[in-house]
Amino acid sequence: MSRHRTPWWILLGLVLGARPAGAQEAPSPRNASYVMAVRLDPASKTLEGRQTVTWRNIEAAPTRELLFHLYFNGFRNNHSSWMREDRLRRRLDPGERLRPEDWGWQEVKEIKLLPEGTDLTGRAEFAAPDDGNSEDRTVLRIPLPRAIAPGESVSVSIAYAAKVPRTFARTGFRGRSFFLSHFYPEIGVYQEDRWNCHQFHGVTEFFADYGSYDVELTVPAGWVVGATGREVGRRDGERGTTTHHYQENDVHNFAWTTSPDYQVRETRFAVDGLPPVDMRLLVQPEHLGQVERHFAATRAALEHYGRWYGPYPYGHVTIVDPAYGSRVGGMEYPTLFTAGTRLYNPPRGGSPEGVTIHEAGHQFWYGIVGNNEFEHAWLDEGFNQFSEGRAFETAYGPEHLVRRYLSLPGRGRGAGGFFPLLFDELTVDRDVRAMNAYRPGATSDIEAHPTFLYYPPGANSITYAKTALWLMTLERMLGWPTLQKIMATHFERWKFRHPRPEDFFATASEVSGQDLTWFFDQVVRGSDSFDYSIDSVSSKPGGVEGWTEGDRGLAYRKPGKADSKLFHTEVVARRLGGGVFPVEVLLVFQDGGELRQSWDGQDRWKMVTADRPAKLRYAVVDPEHKLALDLDTTNNSRVLEPAAALPVVKWTSRWMLWLQDLLATFTFFS
Numbered sequence: 246m247s248r249h250r251t252p253w254w255i256l257l258g259l260v261l262g263a264r265p266a267g268a269q270e271a272p273s274p275r276n277a278s279y280v281m282a283v284r285l286d287p288a289s290k291t292l293e294g295r296q297t298v299t300w301r302n303i304e305a306a307p308t309r310e311l312l313f314h315l316y317f318n319g320f321r322n323n324h325s326s327w328m329r330e331d332r333l334r335r336r337l338d339p340g341e342r343l344r345p346e347d348w349g350w351q352e353v354k355e356i357k358l359l360p361e362g363t364d365l366t367g368r369a370e371f372a373a374p375d376d377g378n379s380e381d382r383t384v385l386r387i388p389l390p391r392a393i394a395p396g397e398s399v400s401v402s403i404a405y406a407a408k409v410p411r412t413f414a415r416t417g418f419r420g421r422s423f424f425l426s427h428f429y430p431e432i433g434v435y436q437e438d439r440w441n442c443h444q445f446h447g448v449t450e451f452f453a454d455y456g457s458y459d460v461e462l463t464v465p466a467g468w469v470v471g472a473t474g475r476e477v478g479r480r481d482g483e484r485g486t487t488t489h490h491y492q493e494n495d496v497h498n499f500a501w502t503t504s505p506d507y508q509v510r511e512t513r514f515a516v517d518g519l520p521p522v523d524m525r526l527l528v529q530p531e532h533l534g535q536v537e538r539h540f541a542a543t544r545a546a547l548e549h550y551g552r553w554y555g556p557y558p559y560g561h562v563t564i565v566d567p568a569y570g571s572r573v574g575g576m577e578y579p580t581l582f583t584a585g586t587r588l589y590n591p592p593r594g595g596s597p598e599g600v601t602i603h604e605a606g607h608q609f610w611y612g613i614v615g616n617n618e619f620e621h622a623w624l625d626e627g628f629n630q631f632s633e634g635r636a637f638e639t640a641y642g643p644e645h646l647v648r649r650y651l652s653l654p655g656r657g658r659g660a661g662g663f664f665p666l667l668f669d670e671l672t673v674d675r676d677v678r679a680m681n682a683y684r685p686g687a688t689s690d691i692e693a694h695p696t697f698l699y700y701p702p703g704a705n706s707i708t709y710a711k712t713a714l715w716l717m718t719l720e721r722m723l724g725w726p727t728l729q730k731i732m733a734t735h736f737e738r739w740k741f742r743h744p745r746p747e748d749f750f751a752t753a754s755e756v757s758g759q760d761l762t763w764f765f766d767q768v769v770r771g772s773d774s775f776d777y778s779i780d781s782v783s784s785k786p787g788g789v790e791g792w793t794e795g796d797r798g799l800a801y802r803k804p805g806k807a808d809s810k811l812f813h814t815e816v817v818a819r820r821l822g823g824g825v826f827p828v829e830v831l832l833v834f835q836d837g838g839e840l841r842q843s844w845d846g847q848d849r850w851k852m853v854t855a856d857r858p859a860k861l862r863y864a865v866v867d868p869e870h871k872l873a874l875d876l877d878t879t880n881n882s883r884v885l886e887p888a889a890a891l892p893v894v895k896w897t898s899r900w901m902l903w904l905q906d907l908l909a910t911f912t913f914f915s
């Protein structure tokens with residue numbers, strides 16, 4: 246990139262900013278658009294960049310300032326808010342030493358207001374709106390000399406330099422492999438008459454307006470590049486470099502990767518009823534045997550999410566298989582995502598299929614529907630976790646085998662870091678997998694609280710697993726056709742926009758035709774957990790005087806002669822958690838007869854009685870397991886005599902699975 250050349254990007258930026266008619270026809274508001282040029286120097290691990298950002302005020306109030314994220318400063322030193330939070334999360338290995346070249350930073354060198362060219366560099370200042378941390382430099386506030394009125398556009402050109410960190414998480418270098426996200430100054434979102442521009446936090450990072458990106462990436466000649474968008478041109482430059490030109494519309498972020506080591510494979514997704522998608526895979530040479538598995542999993546996401554929620558509109562997607570140990574696996578960016586696999590990877594090991602479906606799925610929940618991830622990460626991560634499990638099950642079968650591994654403790658956490666020392670094969674349902682992740686942090690936070698304020702060690706449990714479980718609960722309560730319609734309606738209404746939680750709640754109640762406030766009050770606005778159990782069962786010969794449930798409903802009975810042939814059965818169900826959910830209590834008798842009673846679940850316990858000619862065999866609360874949020878299903882049933890216990894056997898095996906998961910290291914992708 247040349248700093249002294251005619252600034253063509255300024256001209257293009259002005260063109261982009263001055264076409265309100267075109268913007269109205271576009272799928273998204275396109276009110277935050279970038280024209281940028283970036284040069285990577287792999288030797289010094291630095292970036293030099295210049296960009297023109299054209300921003301249009303789509304709110305009803307004027308503003309006299311612009312706020313930008315400078316994410317790379319989260320890696321500047323130990324005092325950034327990201328680093329402080331990450332220590333709580335314990336992402337770094339114990340005793341891990343950082344070298345000077347490991348840190349990253351970003352310096353804004355020049356800011357000019359266009360077209361007049363007013364120099365704003367000296368006015369800019371760092372801000373810490375979330376925690377007041379004066380040492381955090383991840384938000385830059387730029388006061389403007391004039392107000393930007395509603396509907397008005399403004400363009401600023403920014404020159405910056407950045408040091409690429411070694412990857413602490415998601416972005417950085419590993420050897421000569423570079424994955425670059427959040428590398429440029431990113432404008433925040435002006436919403437409800439204020440700037441929503443959070444600092445860089447340990448567990449959340451995305452919220453930006455949609456726009457057009459026109460990006461030139463300069464790297465050593467011969468290096469493979471993958472990026473958001475399509476490559477529209479390429480030219481060789483001086484000193485052995487090549488500049489790759491990428492463009493994309495209606496996205497809210499831009500990421501790219503480059504390495505001389507990637508192998509490139511391409512194919513096309515084409516199914517009836519959905520638009521075709523060109524798939525490009527950048528794969529590590531040692532993983533060439535897994536190419537088709539990456540494509541198959543991506544196809545599964547594009548097809549099932551596309552049919553359930555709405556079609557993928559961009560026509561192309563880039564899948565990145567990151568370098569071993571690079572810590573960038575399992576992340577989503579518009580039209581590009583990182584998967585992650587292992588060298589020795591038997592079929593159906595859960596990876597790369599699970600992570601690939603998850604990250605491809607983020608193109609829908611995160612990419613197309615762009616909620617505020619800093620504040621409500623569950624709206625994308627939780628929806629995606631639920632959808633990933635459902636797509637996996639649909640594509641690979643509900644009773645798929647999952648090979649499980651024990652990992653070497655301490656080193657190499659994250660995708661690519663597991664050694665398959667030992668494994669066994671088990672059947673794992675998607676609700677069991679979600680529950681295993683939810684249980685350790687079940688009550689650690691109220692889901693409705695801003696995600697960036699979650700207690701970091703419990704954040705994944707709430708954001709991903711709890712949301713997936715309450716969506717499964719809704720699926721079983723309302724039926725999949727209704728939940729699918731709810732999610733498709735939400736998708737259609739909020740694609741290329743920023744939905745809030747209340748928007749989803751309103752759509753859910755509207756589409757289902759019932760007021761679901763009581764449900765969201767508990768699962769999103771509360772932190773209580775759910776646990777229903779069968780506390781005691783008894784079944785004895787002879788009747789007992791009192792009110793009892795018979796074949797014709799509740800009746801007062803006095804024991805008579807005939808009662809000597811009856812068994813008096815008493816079952817006590819209890820609500821052990823704070824959460825309330827309507828359940829059924831099912832009594833199954835030894836003659837095969839059944840008694841099923843509804844319970845609104847409000848009281849702390851309920852007794853079900855029966856006088857029947859047969860003894861009780863077993864009792865179950867919530868026999869269809871509609872309440873996927875139930876923390877402990879091992880107490881959901883009880884048999885009168887241990888020999889008779891078919892349903893309990895199944896739950897017992899799940900219990901053992903849970904114990905195994907407690908012993909295994911569990912890492913989450915994003």
Ligand SMILES: [Zn+2]
Nearest residue numbers: 626629914915
């Ligand atoms: Zn995710």
